[in-house]
Amino acid sequence: MSANVIVALAGNPNSGKTTAFNEYTGSRQHVGNYPGITVEKKEGIARVDGREVRVVDLPGTYSLTAYTQEEVVARRVLVEDRPDVVIDVINAGALERNLYLAVQLMELGIPVALGLNMIDEARKQGLRIDAARLSQLLDLPVVETVARTGEGLKDLMSAAVSHGDARRGTPWKPLEISYGPDLDPVLARMVERIEAARFLTDKYPARWVALKYLESDEDIRALGRAAGPLAAELEAMAAEVARHLEATLNSYPEAVIADYRYGYISGVLRQGVMTRHDELSQRLAASDRMDRVLTHRLLGPVIMLAVLYGIYEITFAIGEYPMGWVEAFFGWMNATASAALPDGLLKSLVVSGIIDGVGGVMGFVPLIMLMFMMIAFLEDSGYMARVAYMLDRVFRLFGLHGCSVMPYIVSGGIAGGCAVPGVMAARTLRSPRERLATILTAPFMTCGAKLPVFILFVGVFFAQQEAQAMFALTLLGWGMALIVARILRSTVIKGESTPFVMELPPYRLPTLRGILIHTWERTWQYIKKAGTVILAISILLWAAMTFPQLPEDRTAAFEAQRAAITAQKEAAEAGGEKAAEAETADADKSASGAAVAEAPAGADQAGEPSEAAAEGEKSDPFEEQLAAIDAEEAAAGLEYSIAGRVGIALESVTGAAGFDWRTNIALVGGFAAKEVIVSTLGTAYSLGEVDAEDAGSLAERIKADPHWTPAAAAALMVFVLLYAPCFVTVVAIKQESGSWRWAIFSTVFSTILAFGLAVAVYQIGTAMLAGG
Amino acid sequence: MGKTIPLRQLAVGQRARIAKVDAHGELGRRIRDMGLIPGAEVEVVGRAPLMDPVALRLKGFTLSLRNNEADFIAVDIDAKPRPQE
Numbered sequence: 016m017s018a019n020v021i022v023a024l025a026g027n028p029n030s031g032k033t034t035a036f037n038e039y040t041g042s043r044q045h046v047g048n049y050p051g052i053t054v055e056k057k058e059g060i061a062r063v064d065g066r067e068v069r070v071v072d073l074p075g076t077y078s079l080t081a082y083t084q085e086e087v088v089a090r091r092v093l094v095e096d097r098p099d100v101v102i103d104v105i106n107a108g109a110l111e112r113n114l115y116l117a118v119q120l121m122e123l124g125i126p127v128a129l130g131l132n133m134i135d136e137a138r139k140q141g142l143r144i145d146a147a148r149l150s151q152l153l154d155l156p157v158v159e160t161v162a163r164t165g166e167g168l169k170d171l172m173s174a175a176v177s178h179g180d181a182r183r184g185t186p187w188k189p190l191e192i193s194y195g196p197d198l199d200p201v202l203a204r205m206v207e208r209i210e211a212a213r214f215l216t217d218k219y220p221a222r223w224v225a226l227k228y229l230e231s232d233e234d235i236r237a238l239g240r241a242a243g244p245l246a247a248e249l250e251a252m253a254a255e256v257a258r259h260l261e262a263t264l265n266s267y268p269e270a271v272i273a274d275y276r277y278g279y280i281s282g283v284l285r286q287g288v289m290t291r292h293d294e295l296s297q298r299l300a301a302s303d304r305m306d307r308v309l310t311h312r313l314l315g316p317v318i319m320l321a322v323l324y325g326i327y328e329i330t331f332a333i334g335e336y337p338m339g340w341v342e343a344f345f346g347w348m349n350a351t352a353s354a355a356l357p358d359g360l361l362k363s364l365v366v367s368g369i370i371d372g373v374g375g376v377m378g379f380v381p382l383i384m385l386m387f388m389m390i391a392f393l394e395d396s397g398y399m400a401r402v403a404y405m406l407d408r409v410f411r412l413f414g415l416h417g418c419s420v421m422p423y424i425v426s427g428g429i430a431g432g433c434a435v436p437g438v439m440a441a442r443t444l445r446s447p448r449e450r451l452a453t454i455l456t457a458p459f460m461t462c463g464a465k466l467p468v469f470i471l472f473v474g475v476f477f478a479q480q481e482a483q484a485m486f487a488l489t490l491l492g493w494g495m496a497l498i499v500a501r502i503l504r505s506t507v508i509k510g511e512s513t514p515f516v517m518e519l520p521p522y523r524l525p526t527l528r529g530i531l532i533h534t535w536e537r538t539w540q541y542i543k544k545a546g547t548v549i550l551a552i553s554i555l556l557w558a559a560m561t562f563p564q565l566p567e568d569r570t571a572a573f574e575a576q577r578a579a580i581t582a583q584k585e586a587a588e589a590g591g592e593k594a595a596e597a598e599t600a601d602a603d604k605s606a607s608g609a610a611v612a613e614a615p616a617g618a619d620q621a622g623e624p625s626e627a628a629a630e631g632e633k634s635d636p637f638e639e640q641l642a643a644i645d646a647e648e649a650a651a652g653l654e655y656s657i658a659g660r661v662g663i664a665l666e667s668v669t670g671a672a673g674f675d676w677r678t679n680i681a682l683v684g685g686f687a688a689k690e691v692i693v694s695t696l697g698t699a700y701s702l703g704e705v706d707a708e709d710a711g712s713l714a715e716r717i718k719a720d721p722h723w724t725p726a727a728a729a730a731l732m733v734f735v736l737l738y739a740p741c742f743v744t745v746v747a748i749k750q751e752s753g754s755w756r757w758a759i760f761s762t763v764f765s766t767i768l769a770f771g772l773a774v775a776v777y778q779i780g781t782a783m784l785a786g787g
Numbered sequence: 788m789g790k791t792i793p794l795r796q797l798a799v800g801q802r803a804r805i806a807k808v809d810a811h812g813e814l815g816r817r818i819r820d821m822g823l824i825p826g827a828e829v830e831v832v833g834r835a836p837l838m839d840p841v842a843l844r845l846k847g848f849t850l851s852l853r854n855n856e857a858d859f860i861a862v863d864i865d866a867k868p869r870p871q872e
């Protein structure tokens with residue numbers, strides 16, 4: 016530790032904690048995750064009166080119980096890391112409720128300083144708070160702040176640090192509140208026993224432990240059971256009181272404790288701390304007026320759809336440009352490396368494995384940045400909470416949460432999204448089960464990378480109903496996501512729905528700085544992944560599609576063909592410098608026909624001139640033939656590789672869904688990125704490089720291949736829609752769910768589900784075609 | 788004593804005082820964490836387009852709650868009589 020003072024920031028969600036943290040630490044902050052869980056861990060360094068202060072941003076919580084991951088983390092940091100002082104950032108406008116957390120911090124005994132944040136809003140609402148009086152009553156520093164402008168933040172930090180200095184070296188001084196005639200006696204007895212046995216007292220104050228036993232706090236109870244035999248006795252005492260309260264007051268300890276805490280708070284506030292000038296309903300007037308429109312019965316949903324669609328449109332419309340630059344950059348890298356390196360394995364590894372692999376991943380960066388910029392805006396402005404509020408009724412039917420809509424839309428709920436930022440957007444969900452179900456189902460949506468496959472096959476087989484077919488696929492994505500979420504929530508992620516009790520914060524204008532920092536954090540996390548895990552998987556897939564290489568004799572055969580063509584070409588050039596344009600065009604046709612006839616796997620080729628030949632004015636018939644041979648060799652190499660062998664081996668199984676080995680290889684490649692499916696299919700059909708966006712030649716081949724029927728095409732589209740997410744998404748799932756288990760589950764489960772449906776579609780479709 | 792009804796039955800714009808919270812476990816705790824305790828004054832400020840969840844105004848903030856969660860909360864409406872009643 017370089018800094019000698021540690022300050023923790025605590026506070027309710029939406030109290031302005033992140034804004035304060037950003038003001039304190041600027042860019043000197045570090046974001047990570049607490050091990051095994053998805054709660055963010057943020058730390059930074061601030062300078063206070065010439066000293067370095069380590070600032071730890073605790074997750075936003077309303078309380079210090081152990082129900083949510085956020086609360087458990089906040090508590091652990093306080094108790095294990097023992098910060099010198101905690102700054103509790105309070106929304107001054109909702110002082111009563113915000114002090115509920117402050118009181119619990121004080122009961123823990125750790126030095127606390129209060130920041131009365133959003134004091135600007137509170138003043139506008141006609142609220143007067145006497146900070147000096149509050150400070151005196153609670154015996155701790157209280158400073159009014161406006162985190163948005165930085166007002167008061169310096170004073171708050173200085174006051175907090177000197178408070179921490181003054182208390183350093185002395186034991187924690189827990190606040191003691193009376194919990195009334197029913198609980199106080201038993202608390203006293205428990206404290207006595209706990210102190211005598213030094214039960215957990217190395218870390219926790221005795222009275223705090225006793226209270227947690229009364230509150231039936233699972234986290235402390237588990238610690239207690241490991242600590243010693245007193246645990247059983249304390250549990251029995253707590254149970255006894257609970258029975259007593261039930262019988263006499265028809266209440267229970269947790270409720271009584273909460274009542275007395277709030278009682279303590281209102282007792283303090285009544286002593287001249289706070290005056291409200293107006294009534295309950297007249298306040299927050301501006302925000303209420305906005306809500307009257309934005310959550311209106313009819314207008315609300317319409318505006319919401321427009322906003323969601325707008326976000327999506329803006330992201331993908333604007334994102335196209337920087338994505339193009341990134342692609343161009345990696346294209347340039349590709350070309351440079353291709354030119355610099357000699358032909359062979361190293362070149363193939365660098366170009367296809369590393370540059371194309373990482374380039375494909377980095378191509379998403381602009382999308383992720385834009386998407387998170389807008390999501391951060393919606394979140395900080397308070398609109399996201401309204402979206403959840405309006406949609407909760409619908410999503411709850413499927414075991415999800417109102418907030419699930421964002422990840423779905425981003426993933427491709429409107430065709431063309433991307434599951435990577437989609438899965439990452441699920442962070443807004445504070446309910447763990449709903450979040451997991453959302454993460455696992457969002458990849459069913461029609462992301463942009465699946466579209467070329469759909470466009471290709473719809474174009475060939477369902478050209479008359481193109482729009483309907485695409486729309487049906489989008490709907491199928493939604494339907495499957497919701498149904499599967501429902502199934503998951505009643506099986507592997509079973510559990511009651513997390514309570515919806517959620518704050519609807521007043522609408523606020525977010526700060527640009529806050530949004531930029533938030534966006535950069537997410538983007539940087541993503542980039543780091545691209546450089547590590549994703550690079551490794553990319554190389555692995557490259558190897559699977561490259562090794563083992565064609566044996567000597569087969570490469571020699573292709574080499575011989577090339578040598579023959581080159582010889583013909585040289586002869587032709589020597590003899591016919593003055594050949595007319597028209598003649599060249601003629602030669603063009605016959606020559607490419609000849610190349611096809613020569614090629615071993617080209618027997619069923621329809622003799623159509625390839626695209627390059629059709630468009631290329633400068634194209635030379637011999638170059639054409641050489642390219643055709645290269646394509647044949649690439650196809651043969653692919654077939655011979657591990658991926659190819661897997662594809663062929665799987666044919667006996669995948670035949671049930673109408674997939675041949677070529678399709679299988681393409682689908683294996685599609686695990687790297689769905690964009691690869693069309694181009695791999697092109698390679699497998701010996702067409703050389705096929706552009707996914709413009710796959711005319713491949714469409715011709717598919718049309719001519721009797722193996723492809725509308726039933727097989729439909730089955731393939733269903734499969735591509737639903738099968739394993741691409742590996743970038745899988746890595747994102749791991750990151751967001753906190754374990755590889757769910758990432759692997761998603762991969763395996765989706766593939767089985769997709770295959771089952773594809774078989775059904777193929778078999779039923781084939782039967783119908785035969786019958787009708 | 789005033790008339791006690793489930794929170795769900797309050798109309799938009801109606802005010803009441805919480806009489807009893809009967810939720811245990813996680814829901815109970817979340818409700819209490821947000822300051823929904825006996826004696827607290829609440830006003831229904833809106834309902835979502837599908838009539839569920841409901842938006843409640845408390846001292847200085849708004850929160851939303853599903854109808855089936857509101858069922859655990861009983862409120863006194865005579866504490867602040869409405870002109871219509």
Ligand SMILES: Nc1nc2c(ncn2[C@@H]2O[C@H](COP(=O)(O)OP(=O)(O)O)[C@@H](O)[C@H]2O)c(=O)[nH]1
Binds near residue numbers: 136396
């Ligand atoms: N008016 C006002 N707005 C603030 C203040 N502090 C933060 N905000 C805004 O409140 C919103 C939520 O702040 P944020 O820091 O994200 O809250 P967190 O959930 O506690 O991290 C943002 O739009 C901030 O710009 C303040 O002191 N006054």
Ligand SMILES: [Mg+2]
Binds near residue numbers: 029032033034075
């Ligand atoms: Mg925050």
